[in-house]
Amino acid sequence: MRAVLILAALAAPAPADAEEAARALIARHGCGTCHVIPGVPGADGRTGPPLDAMARQVYVAGVIPNTLEGLARFIADPQEVDPLSAMPDLGLSPEEARRLAVYLHAAGER
Amino acid sequence: MSGRLRLIAVTAAVTLVLAGAGAFVLGGFHDLSAARQHPPWLYRGLGLVRDAVVAADASEVELPEDWRPEAAAEDAALFQTHCATCHGAPGLPPAPFALGMVPAPPNLVAAARERPPGEIFWFIRDGLKMSGMPSWRFRLTEAEMWRLTALVEALPTLSPAEYRSLLSEAGALPPPDGEAAPSIGPNVLADADPERGRMAMRLHGCRSCHVIPGVVGTSDLRVGPPLGEAGERRYIAGVLPNRPEAMVRWIMDPQAVDPLSAMPDLGVAEPVARDMAAYLYALGDGPPAAAPQASEGGGAPASAEARAGGPASSHRPD
Structure with missing residues (x-):
């Protein structure tokens, strides 16, 4: 099943510009000050957990299943997923949150 | 001729016995205690x-x-x-x-x-x-x-x-354990023993969900976050500012910290939780220096701090 997912991810149009856009979002919102993020130089924060293998992570924030939708939901509005979370609401649009979720899910498999 | 054959046979037999004894001792096969872990190579094999x-x-x-x-x-x-x-x-x-x-x-x-x-x-x-x-x-x-x-x-x-x-x-929800949320005293690491904590983590099945340096188990496991750097992270479970009392409280009763958490309440006794926390801190450089100092027992949920401007503002003057 995982192999199928990986193949699907490889086959899907994942152009370099989508990755670049995600990296630009990560830089703009300073995600790297709190998280280790693969492919983003200087993203070595230790406030939140490392995001180096998000595709393998079973839960998002330890509270909901780690699907693309779940991860995007948490990025867009962390307190909607877990009112106690220390992750700040960065005011990302649903599209931006989804772009980041796609990037993070692919990043662990590179 | 028969003498030479016998020499070959005896040499072969002795070699086999020695190799077997060597593998038995060096491979750890004599160690049947469940309190000790498998050698990593044997577990993987x-x-x-x-x-x-x-x-x-x-x-x-x-x-x-x-x-x-x-x-x-x-x-x-x-x-x-x-x-x-x-x-x-x-x-x-x-x-x-x-x-x-x-x-x-x-x-x-x-x-x-x-x-x-x-x-x-x-x-x-x-x-x-x-x-x-x-x-x-x-x-x-x-x-x-x-x-x-x-x-x-x-x-x-x-x-x-x-x-x-x-x-x-389905009417099958286990009843709550009825224990009050633990209140943790100060200086929780004073008598804690990291090595005892390592064994306690093994014998509480922590490795079923977390990758923990020094504890043998499945590689690449990501049910919970890897714990190699857990002691250095500024937040525990993304919710509590990381300080030793908070870590002990979290290990003892995760749902008292965050009712939504996937981390189960394993019934860890306080002295055992102290040892476990000591091991997690021993894996790194100890609790993060920027963490707020203990001022209110087990620590309050971080949401208010987070909403007030993110983790950077969580340092409150005592």
């Missing part, structure tokens, strides 16, 4: 052989035509009765006896993500020798085994809260 054999055997399992992953309330109740006793469930612990099993029963949310339904069914029907996993033939019907397989394969789509509500719907 056994896992590789197991996965290859199970994959071959399970390839002959045929899925029923209408089978699909599905989380039905009555199947969650069946899972809670027969499976969660050893494997735990989202947000719920295994029974105390299972925490000290070696090898630790795997977390099945992780297994479901890695294994096809045929293999899950095979494990339920056939069990696994020398692992503690029984064959459920004669005690579950084939239909029940397939329903359990459907539930297991659906576990990765369930939040701990959703799993609880399924159990509640």
